[in-house]
Amino acid sequence: MVNFINTFDLNLPGNEEETPINVHEQVQVPTQACQEGSLNHRRIFDLNIGEEGYQDSLNEDIFDEELVQLGQRNLAIIDLNQTPPSEEDELQSGRTSSRRRILSNDERRLIHLALLKRSVNGKLRKGSRTEVSQLFYVSTKTISRIWKQAKISAMYGKVDISHRKMKNYGRKRVEIDLEQFQKVPLSRRTSIRSSTCAMNVSKSSLHRNFKHGKIRRNTNPIKPLLKESNKKVRVEFCLSMIRNRIGDDPKFSDMFNVIHIDEKWFYITKNCEKFYLMSGEHDPDRACKSKNFLTKVMFLEAMARPRFDSDRNETFSGNIGIFPFITKQPAKRSSVNMSAGTLETKAITSVGKDLSRSYLIHKVLPTILEKWPAGDRNITITIQQDNARTHVDPNDEEFRLAVSRYGLNVQIRCQPPNYPDLNILDLGFFNAIQSLHQKDPARIVDDLVIAVKKAFDIYPSIKSNRIFLTLQQCMIQIMKYRGANNYKIPHMNMKALERKRKLPLQLRCTPKLIEDVTDGSMGPKIVKDNDQSLRGMFN
Template identity: 45%
Template structure:
């Protein structure tokens, strides 16, 4: 029972009882417990009531026990945050709470309290690719080419992207040099070792995904996961060891990914996987989007063209803009999703690592993959707002909430004024001739700036 719930008369009776059995203001041994039993109160309630009574200097008046106000201790004046002082401090001196506290000459607990209250925030900063002026124009054009004009609704929106296969490569490591674990109080710290941190076993994978297909009820018609292909080879062991005899076949990662290796992967693994998994009734024109890495083959490669024109499919290779990982769904979030699951598996051999990565790839939901494609469209909108620059914050649209409400859009709509400004920017940058057909496709054929293109 709380003190505020006690009747005033009962409070006085408890205090009077303790005063009668006190010596020099201290209740005799056992009287606190006896008072609790006598007045049917808990020991803590009796103790708090006696402590409140002792705060009165005049024992004759005791305490204003009829008051409903609780005792509020006098607080020390807190250090106030100086926003200007923090902003004036160099970023390199704001890397940790300790560095920031030393830089502005306050205690670490004060800085920690500011973080807890949300007055300052922690931010993980990643270096982005440096873009040249031509890079920005290519990024802007790439975003504009992903749009289509809906003449019925008179709106601009993104294409569905169902016939674009995004491919990219990534190294997956057996373990990380630094891992965080949560241990119990008496649990010993784990011991991990290797010959050198520079030579932690790693395998490169080629990941290929496209946008999933769903029916009207949200059931998955096509999961969009073409495949994830490891760059490994099986070779006989050259020497005997305690684990195997000489000549035993063992899986080894291919450390040097050349154009010949990439061509072999595309022709013998990627294209057959596309032909095997491509849904019936889908577009026969398929674009494989890749970055500008040197080992990548071009669309004019003779061997690739022979393999890509089979089974009635027309498979073409297209390049994404240079220095633009944010235009590929793998780099945009899909690789991170795979890695977060893969790191939960303990791997000691290359085969175990390959199995863990492939299992993580298959365990991910097609809904998660579809959300990354919507994030890609959001990034393209931000790219258009920044006129091709990558200095934007990754947009959030609350996709999980929209999924619960069954209101997740298939494609995002784009403001016509924004597209108009982007086209005008391209024209002013000397791309008037190349923008003529694109502006007509996007419904700007009768606009005033089309006259500028013709001029």
């Protein structure tokens, strides 16, 4: 379609605050068609001519009824009060295209008619190519090519200026046999380059299938190897968290009385860091004595489920505490940073059962007594931990005496072995804290401790509540897969449910799922993506 008529109304009222337009000057008006042609292809309007002169100048360009009808399909409205953009602005905004415009046969015929009108005895007048190129927003080379083709074809008795690109034209796409791709060993499908070498195809062809969704990227972590006994214990653990299993409405407990504890190493910096810099900014210099021995500190974290009232106001954050394994030691010799004898913070690199029991008794229990809601201190509080050898035994006598001394009702429970996803700290809390503390630069152990504690305190309780719901989703998947760990956690879109105030406190399980896992058959089960056992758990 040819876009060449620019219609504007000079009777429109202008802005009085702006400078009036000088009608004795020519206004250079860019049109939308500049996207397809050159930046220099613009119509020049003379505002000094009258109505008759304007019609005469218009008739010089429009010489065929068919051309008029073609131009009237798309009229460009021009605002004379608006400053036209410069060529630099058009280049920066990406309004130009380097791809050559493909003219239709009708457009080529109209161009030929325009050239014939400007020719004398088969020769074009001077400037005719430039004039027609500006009229149709194509390059002068295209005009010359059409004129040359018309002259050559006229020598054979008939003028033929139609293009040779009939029906489907252009480069044909290379189709990849996806069955052959699936036969390539996984060890050779670790990257696009490796996959293309194995199949003897180009990278662009394979990447095109990746963009269209026919090929997907998979990040595949190594998971713990589970025995049949491990799977059975995991299913039994998940069933113990469900209330009203025999009824028609089985659902998980609210988990308000469970405190998850675990240890984690936090490093003072990462081995490889990513930054965003200005084009002329120098790369940051990061150096240390050994990349294999970065400064690190182990922390003991204790986290419970946060609580909210009916108006979604926080009544209990669930942040019991985070306790670093550090000690204060006097400096043995003087240095640039401190003199000999000054107390400096050192990380405890070896944590045994005695030290774990000491932190649990002298740090975790007093913090629970201080922060736990007063109305729920009579209920049984369960501390859930993993099966590490350094952890306190659930029947530890010294711990039981300390609990009675504080006047609490606390018991220890170990989660199933070889499975960290049943602890909310490993499920998502540790990764979030690690990402937050790295935003504060640390040079010494004290800075690292302050940064980690700050990240622990500022982490939103709303997100902590989501991790507990994700834990319940993991338990549903564990029961569906009969204790296996080769499942994917389905997305709930919790953020949208929170905005609609429809986020549930507990997820529901279908009675059919409970019946399947309690009938004694612990064999493998093939589960489809749209399993009926997931329906209704948000109601």
